[in-house]
Amino acid sequence: MENDLRVDCTKLQDGKVRRIDLDRQGTLSEPELRAASVVDGVVVVKGAVTAAGPALVLNGVLEGRWSAECRRCLQEVRGDFEIELSEVFQEESSQEESSNVGSDGEFWPIVESWIDLEPLAREAALVNLPMAALCSEDCAGPDPDRFPTRSEESATETSAPIDPRWAALSELRFDD
Numbered sequence: 001m002e003n004d005l006r007v008d009c010t011k012l013q014d015g016k017v018r019r020i021d022l023d024r025q026g027t028l029s030e031p032e033l034r035a036a037s038v039v040d041g042v043v044v045v046k047g048a049v050t051a052a053g054p055a056l057v058l059n060g061v062l063e064g065r066w067s068a069e070c071r072r073c074l075q076e077v078r079g080d081f082e083i084e085l086s087e088v089f090q091e092e093s094s095q096e097e098s099s100n101v102g103s104d105g106e107f108w109p110i111v112e113s114w115i116d117l118e119p120l121a122r123e124a125a126l127v128n129l130p131m132a133a134l135c136s137e138d139c140a141g142p143d144p145d146r147f148p149t150r151s152e153e154s155a156t157e158t159s160a161p162i163d164p165r166w167a168a169l170s171e172l173r174f175d176d
């Protein structure tokens with residue numbers, strides 16, 4: 001496994017190879033978002049880069065470990081992630097030419113035949129970090145006697161059984 005997230009795609013662009021297989025490890029800069037992070041920032045990209053006209057396409061997976069705080073007891077929780085990657089790279093100039101093609105996709109830059117997997121790996125990893133992790137479904141929190149946790153179901157049970165606004169909504173449905 002190569003320890004570099006930058007890939008030289010010269011041979012692919014010159015037509016000398018049909019694909020570049022990837023098995024790369026790298027470290028993300030700023031691999032954390034609020035209370036969650038990619039463990040040590042380390043990710044692995046596996047897959048292949050192929051040419052599609054002037055564009056380059058990466059299909060593969062992003063693997064790593066995440067770490068987050070349990071939202072109730074604040075203990076560290078860890079897990080593995082494996083995220084599908086399907087990314088398109090274009091030269092800056094051809095990006096401008098094709099900007100009115102109507103693609104809803106996002107392009108990553110090709111800079112002098114090199115692509116950098118770090119920004120897309122970072123983006124994919126961060127959006128997939130758990131934002132409300134639990135160490136276990138029945139985590140009781142740091143001090144259950146003083147601060148008992150209440151699930152959403154039990155909170156609903158203790159509130160008024162009929163909300164007048166809901167009654168108004170059901171009347172509207174019948175009028176329709």
Ligand SMILES: [Zn+2]
Nearest residue numbers: 070073135139
């Ligand atoms: Zn917990």
